[in-house]
Amino acid sequence: MHADATAVTSMPSEQFFLARQPILGRDQKLVAFELLFRAAPEHEDAQLTDYAAATATVIAHASQLGMEQVVGEQLAFVNVDEVVLKSDFVRFLPPDRVILEILETVDPNDQVLARIRELKELGFKFALDDVIGHSEQVSKLIDLVDVIKVDVNAISREELTCLATSLRDAPQKLLAEKVETVEEFHLCMELGFEYFQGYYFARPAILSGKKISPSELVVLRLLELIGSNADNAAIELAVKRDALLSLNLLRLVNSRAAGPDRHIESVSQALVQLGRSQLQRWLQILLYSTPDGRVELNSPLLQMATTRGRLLELMSLTLRPGDVAGAEAAFTIGIMSLMDALLSLPMDRILDRVDVSQEVKAALLDRAGDYGAMLSVAEELEGKQCGRRLSRALDKLGLSIKQIREIELAAFDWVRGLGADTRVH
Template sequence: MNQYIDIYLGRQPIFNRKMNVIGYELLFRGDAHNNSAQILGGDTASAEVMMNAFGEFGIKDLVGRHRGFINFTEGLLLRENQSFFPKDKVVIEVLEDVKVTPVLIESLEKLKQKGFLIALDDYVFNPELLPLERFADIIKVEIHEVGPKQLIEHSKRLRAQGIKLLAEKVETREQFEYCAKLGFDYFQGYFFAKPQIIAGRRLPTAKLTVLELLSNVYDPEVDMHKLSDIVGRDVALSQKLLKFVADTGSENVHIHSIHDAVLRFGLNRLKSWASMLVLAGVDDKPLELLKTSLLHAKFCELYGEKVSRHAKESFFTVGLFSCLDAVMDTEMKTLLEKLHLDESICKALLAEQGELGLALKTVRAMEQGQTGFDLPQGLTPNMLSEMYVQSMHFAESIKLG
């Protein structure tokens, strides 16, 4: 039976000079009582904000006709060139602790080319961040961290470049009027409103289903029908996708099926969405554990293509589920009793029996540096090494974080 999970999101309005709302910053919140960000990996927190905003609450209900300002860590900026979210509903906030590198600059250039608005968050005029100013539509200045002289000097310089200025942590009318006099365009802080905690509920998403979706969207021979089948097997995944497509598409277009939604979403956005789902759901698990599952899945699939009468999908499933007990913190036998998998797959996972089990046993032996194991029929050590390297590249190519 599906148990609903309570979810929370912080929403703080951003105002213009006339004190009209022009957008909302969307913030990670772990519970209903603590109105501040709890300690959590930055990538995971941002991913969870996005998944809840677009897949659960609905971005239109959260921000109306405005935009949502969302924090982007360095890790997310380096991987979001195929963004799943619409450019007219999001302002990408570049956090102040990013490292200015050629790769980051390239990523920002691509996001700008796609039409995204970019804000520099908590800006304190650090000279090392100057190269980022040319990408900024908005610069958010934490006014308590900047002296009056700096504030006057840099606000004039930035306004001359056509950059909009947003004063953060405005707590009094005097601060608001002072920043407005300096030419600031937007304002955010307790003088206007504290972040509002918005509560909701969602269905749990099966981690291994998300992982299976992630691995398949990166398959060069991807079959969109197969992707639709994977999404359709999980009620929570289906709901998230349908919610997003309905919320960001035309009101005159009606979705006829999960496959219809998958096609409208498109492969590139599916890649970004799937990797973000993984990030949002594995804050309690090391990503290397999921990479190991993917490596095992690919190796077993390649193995099966060369030596077996079984369908390669069965080999892939054995490899993908090989770390299921560690991912789910439950004994493998207990998990398999609920999954209704074919007996040959269960025997492979529980005791490395049969042809499927030999594939799993082989990849585990290679990981442990063993050399004395029996070679599968028709395969040489060089062939196994090549398959393992290919599987490593496959697992690394998938953007888990």
């Protein structure tokens, strides 16, 4: 089955969600995203038969927008079934930016093997999905793929150990998927896996007796001062108490200052130049920075937090145009929603230190109200199974699938551009 460009771009795209899941390297930095195409709940029965249409639609979107907007500097893993493999529209993808992930449903017949070899000659790389043992499919495809994805939830620890050991000397890289706990991650590290996919890094590992570090305390104190509308002198004094924070603030403002002759040398000038709203946003992002104050956009937790923040902000502005305060609260909820994972503290203890409204607290603690529904939408879009919970949250808010996909792409693009706007090193 072949599909030409006209067929792809004319396919109905309203009924599919675009999600992406982060893929991390052994250093816990982002290396790729898997792009996931989910049918809307009312079309779930047709999800498998419509898979090629969903893939074609997102490939067309990615081609029109540019893969960079969807995944930034990272690689994209794109699932392909036999129909997609044999189609012409797969050629719309840039070979140097994607890894084609062969689904476990693909029959490695002679035609499929020939097509994979043809695409490899064009520069495409391949991954084999959901490997749980040495099947006939694996034996026929293993020499043609670059990455082997192992579903760690589908097999026992002993089976995982045996499988990883048998593949350890193979030239292919091993990727552990559905890694949901830190213990699973450590086991896969020991077994020689190169890549990791799953939300283990975003799970709050609550530690008894854990204390917030001095630098985190400074940022949280400043956020509390801003939230309580403290005067400029109190905010300036709090910034000046931390030399690194003062230095980074001056660097940030001078990187944004208008004109080559405009150089800001005092903290008080910097605070005026930046303004309360931007200072609050910068501090929220800075919480996820490295100990020396660098914002590294290949940190998966920072990517998730800032994406959530921007998603909620754009949802809020779509629903309540002109409500700047509401949009700022939405951004705060999104970016704070992973602070329990960041600080290894329960969310209620963190919220005791930051002055936020009851509406913000209710969203963060109970996913309550409109903001809670927005946060639920963001969480569902992170590559989990986009299903009825997502649709219910969208219905509650009055947002369409088309609107949320446009908001999502705009959020991805904004996060990608953060490097220039939050340069704190």
